[in-house]
Amino acid sequence: MYLKELECSSPCVALDDLILTTNTPTTAGSKMLENYESLFEAEVVTRLKQAGYSVKGKINVGEFGVDLLGETSYFGAVVDGDNLVGATSKVMSDVDAVIGLDVNGEQRRSASLFSFCNLKPTYGTVSRYGTIPVVCSAETVSITGKCPNCVEKAYRAVVGHDDKDGTSHRVESLDKLDQAKEIKKVGVLTAFLDKADESVKDKVQKAIDMLKNNGVEVVEIEDETLLLAKNAWNILMSAELCNNLSRYDGIKYGYRTPNYKTIDELYTNSRSESFGEFIKHVILFGSETLSTENYMKVYDKALRVRRVMVEKFAELFQSVDAVLLPATSKSEYKIDEVKANKFIAFEENLFTAPASITGLPTVTVKGVQVVAPAFSDYKLLDLARKVR
Amino acid sequence: MKYETVIGLEVHVELATDSKIFCSCSAKFGGEQNDHVCPACCGMPGMLPIVNKKVVDLGMTAGLMLNCDINRTTTFDKKSYYYPDLPCSYQTTQWFAPVAVNGLVEIETSKGKKGVRIKQIHMEEDAGKLVHDDWTDSTLVDFNRTSVPLCEIVSQPDLSSAEEVVAYLERLRSLLRFAHVSDCRMEQGSMRCDVNLSVRPEGSNKLGVRTEMKNMNSLSAITRAIEYEVARHIDALENGTEELVQETRRWDDIKGKSFAMRNKETAGDYRYFPDPNVMPIVIDDEWFDKIKSSLPEFPEVKKSRYVEKLGLSEYDAEQLVQSRALCDCFEEACEVCGSPKDVVNWIISDCMKVLNRKQMTLDMLDISGKALGELIVLVNDGKVSRMNAKKILDAIFEGEENPATYAEKQGFIVSNDTGAIEAIIKSVVDSDPKSVQDYKSGKEKALMALFGKCMRELKGNCDPQILKKLLLECVEKA
Incomplete structure (x- = not known):
C-alpha cells in the first residue's frame, strides 16, 4: 500500500501523499504530480522527526484529497474484495499514526468505518506549511491512530505556532488548549441520524451507551440547520480547489503535454491529460461559482451560510459541551457503487461538512464524530478514551 | 465639432x-x-x-x-x-x-x-x-x-x-x-x-x-x-x-x-x-499614528519654509525640493553649520557636480549631511582651503564621516605660520627669476604662475588672499 516504503524504527508514522517530503515524491494522488519532488518538507514532518518519530512511508490518497475514500487516485483505489477501504486501513497495523491532510473528511470516514481514532484538530493549531494546498480556509493536518493515546502523542508532537503559516494561532491563543472545558454533556444531532442506515444508527447507539456508562450526560438535539452545511461546503471547497489547482499549468513542474503548439494548448492539454475526471468536475464547478455572474448569488451566499453554521454551533454549545453525529451514511462502500455514483463524496459530505466548514475540532471514534468548541482538542481525546 | x-x-x-x-x-x-x-x-x-x-x-x-x-x-x-x-x-x-x-x-x-x-x-x-x-x-x-x-x-x-x-x-x-x-x-x-x-x-x-x-x-x-x-x-x-x-x-x-x-x-x-x-x-491606532507621524512635510511646505524662515531664494529652494535626499542632506548640514545659504551653494554646485560625474540621480545623494556641515564650518573658519575642501567632499561621497580628522590626516589644514609660508615663497621666487622679471616688466600673468607654484608647494593649505599679499611683498623685494 505504500507508494514508497522507507527505512523505519519505532515509533513511526505513515504520511498521506498531500504532505510534502524531500526524499520521495509527493503526488497528491494525481498524474499531474506523479514525479514531483518538493524542495522542502512539511513543518509537521520536521516536528514529528524532532519528537523521535520516523516516517515509514507515504500512502495513497484520492486525487488532491477531495473524494470519498481514495477512489480517484491516479495510482488506483485501495480495495478489499468488493469494498473500497482506502490506504489508511491497510497500514494502520504497521504504524503508530497516520498523518494526513483532512481536505474533505476522508480520514474521518476511514476512522469511522474501521473504528480507528481520528483527531481533526482546531483549524490553525497545526501548521499547514508544506501541505499541498487545496481548501486553505478549512483543511487541517489530521491524525489517525489505533487508540486516543497514539493520536494524542502525535498531536502533541505537531501542535504549535508556526511563523511560516499566516493562519497559525499565536502562542497565547494556543494556551486555550489547556484551558478548554471538560466534556460532560453531549448532544446527539438526530437530524443526521435520520440520514444514515441502520448499521450506522447501531454504532451511534453503542457509542451513546458507552458515554452514559462513563458518566457523560447525553441529550438529543432536534435541529436541522447544520444539514445546510453540505451545500455551502461543496461550493467553498470546489472554488478554493479550482483556484489552488490553477498553479498546475505544465510550465514550471508537474506533467507537461507533448502535444502543443501554442501556450493555450500547453495549458489545456497538460491539464486535460493529467487531471482525473472527478477533479475536472470539481474544477469546473468551482470556476463557475466564482464568476462575476455567480459570485454574489453562489459564493458569497455560501460564505454567509458558513457564518450561520459557526453561529449555530456556538448556540448549541450554550447547552451542551459537544455534539455527536455519524461520519458516514453507511458502514461500508462497495467499489462498484462508488464508481457508479460520481458525486458520492459530495453527498457524504453531509456528515463531514459541519466540522469542515467551521474549523471546529472533531474526534472520530467507534464510528461516530464528536465536535466541540475550538481548542477542545485534548478534551475530545479524553472523551474518546471513555468510548473505548 | x-x-x-x-x-x-x-x-x-x-x-x-x-x-x-x-x-x-x-x-x-x-x-x-x-x-x-x-x-x-x-x-x-x-x-x-x-x-x-x-x-x-x-x-x-x-x-x-x-x-x-x-x-x-x-x-x-x-x-x-x-x-x-x-x-x-x-x-x-x-x-x-x-x-x-x-x-x-x-x-x-x-x-x-x-x-x-x-x-x-x-x-x-x-x-x-x-x-x-x-x-x-x-x-x-x-x-x-x-x-x-x-x-x-x-x-x-x-x-x-x-x-x-x-x-x-x-x-x-x-x-x-x-x-x-x-x-x-x-x-x-x-x-x-x-x-x-x-x-x-x-x-x-x-x-x-x-x-x-x-x-x-x-x-x-x-x-x-x-x-x-x-x-x-x-x-x-x-x-x-x-x-x-x-x-x-x-x-x-x-x-x-x-x-x-x-x-x-x-x-x-x-x-x-x-x-x-x-x-x-x-490597523490599530498605534500603528496608524506611527505612520501618520512619520509622514514628511509636503514639498511645497518645505519650499516656503526654506524661503521664509531660512532666507533662501525661490530658485534655490525649488532646486532642493526636487528631491527628498537633497532636503534631508540640506537640513542636516544646516543644523551643524548654521548657514543655510552656504549649504545650499555647496549642494547645488559642488554636490551636484559630483553626482553628475558619477552619473547618479539627485535621489541617490546619500552623503552624511552632518559631515557636509562640518566641512562648511572648516571652510568658513579658514581651516581648509576651498580647493582641498573639494577633495574632502569627494571623500565624504566615499563614506567619510569626519572631515576634520580626514583633513588632518591628509595634511589639508591651512597653515597659520607666516614664517613657513614666506620661506616657501622665497624659494619659489628665487628659483624662477624669469617670471619675476616678466612680472616687473608688466606681464600680470607671470605673477599667477608664481602664485600657482607656491600654492602647489603649500599643498593648497593657505588662504589665497594671504598668499597673494605675501607673494607680492616678496616679488617687490626681489
Missing part, C-alpha cells in the same frame, strides 16, 4: 522594500535571471504567504500622502488568470477592502490648479517577465520580479489632456519619493502607467468608447501616446475610419502607434475571492 478627452489613470509603483511581499527574497531590481526566487514566489505547493509588514506601512503612507481614507481593516484577495509569468495562475491583490480609498491630488498646469480624485490605492504582487529567446525560438520565464510589492493608484476619470496627465504623474512621483514609498523610475519600470481614455463631443455627458493603453516608458512617451490615441478616436468618430471597441492597446513608441493586443479580459473573468491564507490586516 469640438471634442473633449476623458482620462483616468492606473499607476503602478514598486514599493521600496528590501524583500518581496510574501517571502524573504530580495525585491531589488536586476540580478541574474531567476536569482531572486524561492519555492514561494515561483508557485510551488506548500508555501504559505506571510505578509511583509513594510508593504502595509508603505501602502498606508501612500494613502496618507494622497489624502486618502485608510481602511482600518484591509484584506488580500486572489485574482485568477493564466499567464506564464504568473506562477500560481493567480495574483494576490486587494479587491474587496483596499488599503486606501477616496483621495485627492492637486495638480497645476498652464490652465491653473485642479484636483484629481483618487478612487483607491491597493497593494499587490508584481508578475515575472517573459524573455523570448530567438536562438531556440522559445519563451523563457524570469521570476525575479514575481511578488515584488506594488501599489496601484487608481484615479477617477478627472484628467482631460496629456499636459494634465504629466502634471499628475510628476506630482505623484514627487509625493511618493518624498515619503520614500517608491523611487518611481519609469525607465526601470518601478513606475508604470496605464491610460484609460475616451473621447466625446464637448458638453456631452455620455462617455465614449474607452481604450486602455500600456507600455509607455517615459512621460514624453505618455504624451505622444495620448496625442495619438485622441487623434485616432476623433478620426474614427468623425470619418468612420474604424469602429472603436473597448480594448487594451500596446503603445509602440518607435512606430508612434498603438496596437490592439491580445487581452487578458477576453480569456474570462478574474474570479476574485478572498485569500484564506492571509488573515485580514487590522
